[in-house]
Amino acid sequence: MKNGIFYFTGTGNSLAVARKLAKSIGDAEVIAITTALREEKIELNYESIGLVLPVYYYSPPNMVKEFIKKLNFSKTHYVYVVCTYGGMYGGVFNVLSECIKNSGGKLNAGFSIWMSGNYIVEYGAFPVAIRKIQSGWERRRVRIIAENVLAKRNIEFPKGNFITKHYENYAHDKVKKFGAMSVNFHENGSCTGCEVCRKICPSGNILIKDRKPIWGTNCEQCMACIQWCPQKAIEYGKVTQKRKRYRHRDIILNDMMLD
Numbered sequence: 001m002k003n004g005i006f007y008f009t010g011t012g013n014s015l016a017v018a019r020k021l022a023k024s025i026g027d028a029e030v031i032a033i034t035t036a037l038r039e040e041k042i043e044l045n046y047e048s049i050g051l052v053l054p055v056y057y058y059s060p061p062n063m064v065k066e067f068i069k070k071l072n073f074s075k076t077h078y079v080y081v082v083c084t085y086g087g088m089y090g091g092v093f094n095v096l097s098e099c100i101k102n103s104g105g106k107l108n109a110g111f112s113i114w115m116s117g118n119y120i121v122e123y124g125a126f127p128v129a130i131r132k133i134q135s136g137w138e139r140r141r142v143r144i145i146a147e148n149v150l151a152k153r154n155i156e157f158p159k160g161n162f163i164t165k166h167y168e169n170y171a172h173d174k175v176k177k178f179g180a181m182s183v184n185f186h187e188n189g190s191c192t193g194c195e196v197c198r199k200i201c202p203s204g205n206i207l208i209k210d211r212k213p214i215w216g217t218n219c220e221q222c223m224a225c226i227q228w229c230p231q232k233a234i235e236y237g238k239v240t241q242k243r244k245r246y247r248h249r250d251i252i253l254n255d256m257m258l259d
């Protein structure tokens with residue numbers, strides 16, 4: 001394989017993009033960052049290395065940062081990132097560029113794709129009409145990104161605007177608090193004990209006891225558990241009770257299973 005595409009996802013947006021990108025680029029392997037992190041050593045036997053991930057408070061997910069720390073880039077690698085986001089990506093590319101530099105590489109290109117927001121703690125699924133527009137946008141962006149990657153173009157990555165710069169410190173502080181934020185998750189009485197939440201949690205943060213989930217303090221805030229629970233049995237505090245769940249339409253539960 002000439003091209004490696006590593007992804008992290010909570011609701012499938014980044015996985016859907018990673019797969020479509022692999023198809024457009026060709027000769028590509030799509031690898032879950034969660035799975036790769038279990039390996040003692042992560043080999044980078046690729047010419048091009050892509051990282052596809054969601055933006056969390058203008059930052060990459062903590063697990064993605066941890067993953068990049070474990071990589072040994074060489075100067076011959078073509079490295080690019082694709083950030084999927086719901087509204088504003090802020091300075092996420094700066095953060096990623098710094099992480100990649102610290103692991104011996106250079107961020108050659110940074111791309112963004114506007115997709116449905118999935119942070120149900122703040123809002124429910126975007127309206128269908130907007131999601132339709134976003135699907136078309138996603139297809140066009142993937143095509144453009146693939147062309148650039150195939151040509152190994154160096155593309156300056158986008159920077160945050162004055163609004164996101166103003167909130168950057170607040171946003172980055174939030175990310176540092178993610179671990180314990182799962183204390184707000186609870187089961188609402190409709191749980192069947194199917195263990196889907198435990199199986200799809202990327203950080204192994206959910207235990208099942210007496211056929212009910214229990215959350216630990218190692219949360220990535222990816223929203224996979226609450227968005228994918230087949231019974232809609234998970235809530236976050238009181239704010240999610242009436243909010244519509246969201247998952248990318250091309251991704252099925254089986255794609256999210258980690259064991």
Ligand SMILES: Cc1cc2nc3c(=O)[nH]c(=O)nc-3n(C[C@H](O)[C@H](O)[C@H](O)COP(=O)(O)O)c2cc1C
Pocket residue numbers: 008009010011012013014015053054055056057058059084085086087088089115116117118119120221222223248
């Ligand atoms: C904890 C959290 C924080 C988020 N912060 C941002 C943000 O700062 N800016 C933004 O545009 N979208 C934000 N989002 C939305 C996601 O970036 C977006 O929905 C992404 O495409 C989800 O990808 P996934 O389905 O691969 O997990 C956030 C989502 C979560 C769960």
Ligand code: SF4
Pocket residue numbers: 187190191192193194195196197198211212213228229230231232233234
């Ligand atoms: S996925 Fe939902 S129904 Fe299944 S164990 Fe978790 S909370 Fe219960």
Ligand code: SF4
Pocket residue numbers: 010182200201202203204205206215218219220221222223224225226
């Ligand atoms: S507990 Fe839920 S939100 Fe937190 S990392 Fe696991 S699946 Fe994601």
